[in-house]
Amino acid sequence: MLLRREAQAFRLPMAGPDDASGLVALVEDGALDPALIVAILGKTEGNGCVNDFSRGYAVSALRAALGRWLDAAALDRIAMVMSGGTEGALSPHMLVLAARPAPPNAAPGPALALGRCVTRDLAPYEIGRPAQIALAAEGVRAAMADAGVDEPETVHFAQVKVPLLSAAQIAAGGTAAADTLKSMGLSRGAAALGVGVALGEIDEADAMAAAVGAAPLWSARASCSAGVELKGMEVVVLGMSPAWAGPLRIDHAVMADGLDTDPVRAALRRLGARFDGQLPPHEAARVRAVLAKAEAPRSGAVRGWRHTMLDDSDISATRHARAFAAGALAAQIGHAALFVSGGAEHQGPDGGGPCAILYDASDKDSQ
Amino acid sequence: MLLRREAQAFRLPMAGPDDASGLVALVEDGALDPALIVAILGKTEGNGCVNDFSRGYAVSALRAALGRWLDAAALDRIAMVMSGGTEGALSPHMLVLAARPAPPNAAPGPALALGRCVTRDLAPYEIGRPAQIALAAEGVRAAMADAGVDEPETVHFAQVKVPLLSAAQIAAGGTAAADTLKSMGLSRGAAALGVGVALGEIDEADAMAAAVGAAPLWSARASCSAGVELKGMEVVVLGMSPAWAGPLRIDHAVMADGLDTDPVRAALRRLGARFDGQLPPHEAARVRAVLAKAEAPRSGAVRGWRHTMLDDSDISATRHARAFAAGALAAQIGHAALFVSGGAEHQGPDGGGPCAILYDASDKDSQ
Amino acid sequence: MLLRREAQAFRLPMAGPDDASGLVALVEDGALDPALIVAILGKTEGNGCVNDFSRGYAVSALRAALGRWLDAAALDRIAMVMSGGTEGALSPHMLVLAARPAPPNAAPGPALALGRCVTRDLAPYEIGRPAQIALAAEGVRAAMADAGVDEPETVHFAQVKVPLLSAAQIAAGGTAAADTLKSMGLSRGAAALGVGVALGEIDEADAMAAAVGAAPLWSARASCSAGVELKGMEVVVLGMSPAWAGPLRIDHAVMADGLDTDPVRAALRRLGARFDGQLPPHEAARVRAVLAKAEAPRSGAVRGWRHTMLDDSDISATRHARAFAAGALAAQIGHAALFVSGGAEHQGPDGGGPCAILYDASDKDSQ
Amino acid sequence: MLLRREAQAFRLPMAGPDDASGLVALVEDGALDPALIVAILGKTEGNGCVNDFSRGYAVSALRAALGRWLDAAALDRIAMVMSGGTEGALSPHMLVLAARPAPPNAAPGPALALGRCVTRDLAPYEIGRPAQIALAAEGVRAAMADAGVDEPETVHFAQVKVPLLSAAQIAAGGTAAADTLKSMGLSRGAAALGVGVALGEIDEADAMAAAVGAAPLWSARASCSAGVELKGMEVVVLGMSPAWAGPLRIDHAVMADGLDTDPVRAALRRLGARFDGQLPPHEAARVRAVLAKAEAPRSGAVRGWRHTMLDDSDISATRHARAFAAGALAAQIGHAALFVSGGAEHQGPDGGGPCAILYDASDKDSQ
Ligand SMILES: [Ca+2]
Ligand SMILES: [Ca+2]
Ligand SMILES: [Ca+2]
Ligand SMILES: [Ca+2]
Incomplete structure (x- = not known):
């Protein structure tokens, strides 16, 4: 029991991409030791596509804010995964994940476990190709080792932040994609195949031979996003482990399409939530994070009804989805x-995607 | 019993704004008598804002298609309410509402009742001002009379299509709005106040004195949309009436914000639906139409979390919402x-809006 | 001299995509015989990309308006080429081109000559591939024959309206493009290669072997635009011919990039215009049409300075250009x-494109 | 002659909003003393509207880069005016303006003179109202004093960066604008009126009584842009002064609309440029900066032809313009x-705006 760790998760509102004030307050209040931060996942309010500078701006602001306590090497060890796009009522916020030594009275595990890895940089010609798949798989395995999670089936979420190609790199030739927006999809897809390989969901040979973006292979636990502000991949793995303690739990669902919420409701119930329609406030307060992927079905229809997301030249399909x-x-x-x-x-x-849920099961554990 | 009417409701997919093929097929198959059509409500795939020509294009195509059977005067009596914007997975479709003499074996009422009215044209200076409020109230009362619905409380939905100002009209001066997008909001707001007056929800003096768009007055049953393709207002009223027969029922809910779905679930249950999470297919098949209004809260937040819809200069807030x-x-x-x-x-x-549901209670009536 | 023809060109403002009132007035005033219309080129105010319904709406309105005088077969013979996108101060308008028997006193030629051709429909798998190149070349040759223009070097402009792929066609497989926007570019590119082949600018074997969209082959006189509203290609050829009479002349320039206007100034001078900076009003009045193509350079720079058009996920590069x-x-x-x-x-x-100019040289001819 | 100053102007490409590498290189190469920087004007690649974070990101990066040499107080004295929006082929770049003691051999004046001022913060209720007009006028006078320019007629350009209202401030009430985009226009307009007052172009009483945004009052030398990243106003004044030396000159023109380039050509010729059509490369190299304002005419037309910029709900009119x-x-x-x-x-x-030009007249002076 001496070496048990406990995961912490804080959800903080952001008043703008450069707003790190909530994080600074947490540290100043003593609720968070900055040296223990494993990852920061942010939803920032850009377009989430190629020219979304809200992501880089947020990372820049976070590094400047944490720079009061951490040196550059320590900052580099924190996975900062900014996902652009707060469409609809989505609220700009960050999720700060930290790992501390479990206090003696921490609720026994299995509990939420965290691991991370930053891979080497990818060459432009590797993006969206087998080299990226292999590197992503390697990164997930390293992050699992960092988390102390050995069993792939106890991993519920693998977040990978991936690079994209710039117009200049594409113009130089030899790349898998002919435009920048397309390169985002290929890069996300290759990383997801790598996650599937590492988690035992996809056969390695199938993944390596797959047409990235088209092959019917998928992971139920991969979440990949792309951004101009990095060259390598940042991997964060979330799972359940008996080596970790505390009240936090994680489970996941797969949504077959953007409105397929019954599997999410089932996952919430597996985690211990009790509700009829919408979660009542006391249950909503236990949900520390919902991490989901969305996309427009290439089939052109949802439940048999035509959608227009892929034909819209004014708004990117990712934003609709x-x-x-x-x-x-x-x-x-x-x-x-x-x-x-x-x-x-x-x-x-x-047309669908994974959805992971972090849940605080305090008190419920003893029931 | 001799004079009972029965409402018909058909939901038809549209392959494009000019696709009236589903409607033509209905008529050719004998399922619908074009002379009995009261209203056609369409969701078309434009931006739903000022330069959305998908609405006018759809109306043009509908008139051309129905012109095989109806003359211009008969076409003018059909309220054609096209609402632009099929964001997310929203599917372009039309809802065709007709009123036929009830067959002798029709289920007894009270049942869905339909009425309509087209008002006189509005002058540019009237748009968004008390003159429009009064005219909308008058139009609702006329549509109620057309439906044979006397009691305001049995009206569950009043759809009003309203005009907006063009840049040229604004440049000419004297208008309530200084830009075209703004004029859409004022025109919708004035019409909604008029609905509220007619339905006894808003005091007439309060409505006339209200700052349109800002005053905290609202109708739970108004649904207003704006389009360049008309100068007057088209009103369609849906209610429950003992003078109507058949299996169709209507009820409504008010959503306090875009995610406030529990009132909608309650309305579905009042209509007779049985479900736990999402409606099962056999219940979904009974729902003939869902008619809802959405908007971004001016407060800048939803359930205490900041939203970015009103600060987004790339995508109109209406599209996000x-x-x-x-x-x-x-x-x-x-x-x-x-x-x-x-x-x-x-x-x-x-930040919220009404939501009306048309439900086919066949067989359930006798339970 | 008995068989000489004379081209007419009318530039008419449009108050909306469905505004054919200017054309109707021309006919009613006796200035234009609708049976003699060869082509109508329109700039309509949609986004010019996939979901631009302003083009189809305009064609629909033009056909309805001309239907007062022409039957369906006659309407089908008019090439209606709507190009979406009136960015900046571009003004929605149409250019009506007609060919009438030259009056006895018409200025002698060579003068503007017009020809047209509508090709067979393209199958989805042909779009963007050699079959489309060959069909476009065939269409240009047919249009030249229609114009009575034998020499390829006297053709100054070949407008081709081409189809694009729908999301549904792409989902069905076997197409050259994986998304609708991309298919527009491939379809335009294949048609342009066909024009180049027909006009002797591009070697036929090179064109057939070319990577459409990437090969450094180009026509100085092709202008291709794509739209959802057609399945075949509509070709209009404009040239100079001694068999045509009247004051209208045409010449062309190639702009190396979007700001390369000196070649256009040289073409204006060749046509007879006299000016220092901007054309003075009396010279501007002689310019009956400017037909130009614009695009963002794939190199990522204009005159050595980086542009952002291809990295912008909010506005399509075509709209910027x-x-x-x-x-x-x-x-x-x-x-x-x-x-x-x-x-x-x-x-x-x-990054550049052709620019053709129609000029009325009345009186100047005798100088 | 001992106290003569000389203005320096550097135009530097930016690879992204956070790219200060060109500026760092200038300093490291000894070409620029960072302590002498008066202002940095940047064109950054956001949307130029409310949610354009590229401006704040650029300022943040510039401060971090210059922080190697300057303390916070010195950084605060540099006017950093980022203008978002690089539509069309506009290239992201910055213009660095510095004032150094003139070397003994500097060409005699009058030459380009620079001055600056940062005003106090504006309260939300002051934005777009007389208080802002008065404060802007005061700021211009202070910047003129800083430049040593006494005569208003020798000022050719007054750049004012102004704040805008946030959705939260508007929701709190009492503000001049009801939405954030509108507040940008009111804030720019009030500042421009203040410039006009300070430069003797607009009567002070007229300005104070004017309907901001509507009154037909204007300055020929004001350039105002809005951004979320400041609360006060930053003023930079450029003029011609005998107290300054060196080869740089400035002149200005007023464009009556976006295509009114003949006045710009006349200004170039006044500055000494020789050209026929487009500037030849050796003349273009002398043009150190072009500073222009653009907008869509509220009249709805340009030179009598309807434009669609103000009716476009997909792209802001400012971006079109x-x-x-x-x-x-x-x-x-x-x-x-x-x-x-x-x-x-x-x-x-x-519909039109001022255009100022910085020109290097080296060698030409002695002609
Ligand atoms: Ca998926
Ligand atoms: Ca509401
Ligand atoms: Ca080209
Ligand atoms: Ca102006």
Whole structure:
């Protein structure tokens, strides 16, 4: 019991991409030791596509704020995963995940376990290709080792932040994608295939031979987002482990489409939530995070009805998909401070995506 | 019993704004007598804002298609209410409402009742001002008379299509709004106040003195949308009446915000639906239409969490709000062929809006 | 001299996509015989991309308006080429081109000559591939024959309206493009290669072997635009011919990029215009049409300075490029009722495009 | 002659909003003393409207980069004016203006003179109202004093960066604007009226009584842009002064609309440029900066032809106007690294705006 760790999760509102004031207050109040931060996942209010500078701006502000306590090497060890796009009522916020030595009276596990890994940089020609798949799998395994999670089936969420190609890199030739927006999808897709390989969901040979973005292979636990502000991949793994203690639990569901909320309701019930329609406030307060992926079905229809997301030249399909799935999930949870991320290539089936839930089971454990 | 009428409701997919093929097929198959059509409500796939030509294009196509059977005067009597914007998975479709003599074996009422009215044209200076409020109230009363509904409390939905100001009209001076997008909101708001007056929800003197768009007055049953393609207002009233027969029922709820779906679930249960999470397919099949209004709260927050809809200069707030509320409602119903319309000024509270449901209670009546 | 024809060109403002009132007035005033219309080129105010319904709406309105005088077969013979997108100050307008028997006193030629052709429908799998290149070349040759123009070098402009793929067609598989927007570029590019082949600018074998959209092959006189509202290709050829009479002349330039206006100024001078900076009003009045193509350079830079058009996920690059080139050209001509069309794949060099000018040389001829 | 100053102007490309590498290189190479920087004007690649974080991100990066040499107080003295929006081929870049003691051999004046001022913060209720007009006038006078320019007629450009209202401030009530985008225009307009007062172009009493945004009063030399990242106003004044030396000159023109480039050509010629169509490269190299304002005419037309900028709900009118005017100006200058800023309320006439040019007259002076 001496070496048990306990995960902490804080959800903090952001008044703008550069607002790290909530995080600073947590540290100043003594509620969080900055040296123990494993990852910061943020929803920032850009377009979530190529020219979304809200992500880089947020990372820059976080590094400046934490720079009061941490040196550059320590900052580099924190996975900062900013996902752009707060469509609909989605609220800009960050989720700060930390790992501390479990206090003696911590609730016994199994409990939420955290691990991370930053991979080497990808060359432009590797993005969206087998080299990225292999590197992502390697990164997930390293993050599992960091978390002390050995069993792939106890991993419920693997977040991978991936790079995309710039117009200049594409113009230089040899890349898998001919435009920047397309490269975001290929990069997310390759990383998701890598997650599936590492978690035993996808056969390695199948993944390596797959047409990225088109093959019907998927992971139920991968969540990948792309941003201009990095060259390598940042992996964060969340699972359940008997080596971790405390009240936090995690489970996941797969949504077959953006309105497929019954699996999410089932996961909430497995975690211990009791509710009829929408979660009542006391249950909503236990839900520390909802991490979901959304996308427009390539089939052109949802439940047999045509959608227009892929034919809309004014608004990117990812933005439509995030807004819609956010509404579906918010209707279950009772608010929209949700981490709904777009572009779910090989993350859940076509048109759908994984959804993970962090839940505080305090007191319920003893029931 | 000789004079009983029966309402018919058909929900038809549209492959594009100019697709009237479903309607033509209904007529050719003998399922619908075009002379009995009261109203056609369409969700078309434009931006739902000023330069949304999908609405006018749809009306043009509908008139051309129905022109095979109806003359211009008969076409003019059909309220054609096109609401632009199929954000998220919202599916372009039309809802065709007709009133036929009830067959002798029709289920006894009270049942869905339909009425309509087209008002005189509004002068540019009247839009968004008391003259429009009064005219809308007059139009609702005329539509109620047309439906044979005397009691305001048995009206569950009053759809008003309103004109907006063009840049040229604004440049000419004397108008209530200084830009076209703003004029859409004022025009919707004034019409909603008029509905509230006619339905006994808002005191007439209060409405006339109200700052349109700002005053905390609202109707629980108004649904107003704006379009460039008309100069007057088209009113359609849906209620329950003992003078009507058949299996169709209507009820309504007020959503306090875009994710407030529990009142909708309660309305579904009042109509006879039985379900736990999402409607099962056999119940979803009974829901003939969902007619809802969505908007971004002016307060800047939803359930205490900041939203970014009103600060987004790339996507209009109405588009964000429709996508989000559509997700919330689709998660209840099981598909996204929903009539979710944006801009809910004085239609439900700030940030929220009314939601009406048409339900086929066949067989359930005798239970 | 008995068989000489004379081209007519009318530029008419449009108050909306469905505004054919200017055309109707021309006919009613006796200035135009509708049976002699060869082509109508329109700039309509949609986004010019996939979900631009302003094009189809305009065609629908034109057919309805001309239907007073022409039967369906006659309507089908008129090439109706609507190009969406009136960015910047570009003004929605149509250019009506007609061919009448030259009056005895018509100025002698060579003068503007017109020809047209509508090809067979393309199958989805042909779009963007050699079959489309060959069909476009065939269409140009047919249009030249229709114009009575034998020499490819006397053709100054070949407008081709091309189809694009729908999301449903792409989902069905076997197509050259994986998304609808991409299919617009491939379809335009294949048609432009076909024009180049027909006009002797591009070697046929090179064109057939070319990577459409990437190969450094281009026509100086092709102008291709895509729209959902057709399945085949509509070709209009404009040239100079001694068999035609009257005051109208045409010449063309190639802009190396969106601000390369000196070649346009040189073409204006070749046509007879006299000016220092911007055209003075009496010269601007002689310019009956400016037909130009604009696009964002794939290189990522214009004159060595980085541009952001291809990295912008809020506004399509075609919209940026049209607005910018429109400004450059309007600064030469003196107004913005210009036919600037986006997407210039194989139409002029990367980042640039052809620009043709119709000029009324009345009186100047005798100088 | 001992106290003569010399202005320096550097135009530096930016690879992204956070790219200060060009500036750092200038300092490291010894070409620029950071302590002498007066102002940095940047064109950044956001939408230029409310949620444009590229401006704040750029300021943050500039402060971090210059923080190697300057303390916070010295950084605060540099006016950092970021204008968002690089539509069309506009290139993200910054213009660094510095004032150094003139070297003994500097060309004699009059030459470009620089001055600056940062005003106190504005309260939300002051924005767009007389208090802001008066404060802007005061700021211009202070900046003139800082530049040593006494005569208002020798001021050719007064750049004012102004704050805007947030949705939260508007929700709190008492503000002049009801939405954030509208507040940008009112804030720019009030500042421009203040410039006009200070420069003797507008009568003070008229300005104070004017309906901001509507009154037909304007300055020929004001350039105002709005951003979320400041609360006060930053004023930079550029003029010609005999107390300054060196080869840099400034002059200005007023464009009556976005394509009115002949006045700009005349200003270039007054500055000494020789050219026929577009500036030849050796003349373009002398143009150190073009600072222009663009906007959509409220009249709804440009040179009698309808424009669609104000009816477009997909793209803000400011973005259309910038792209178009940028094309017009780039066609004169020969590239698009131009500081074209949107929203020209009371800056030039309705639909038009001022345009100032910095020109290096080296060698020409002695002619
Ligand atoms: Ca998926
Ligand atoms: Ca409301
Ligand atoms: Ca080209
Ligand atoms: Ca102006």
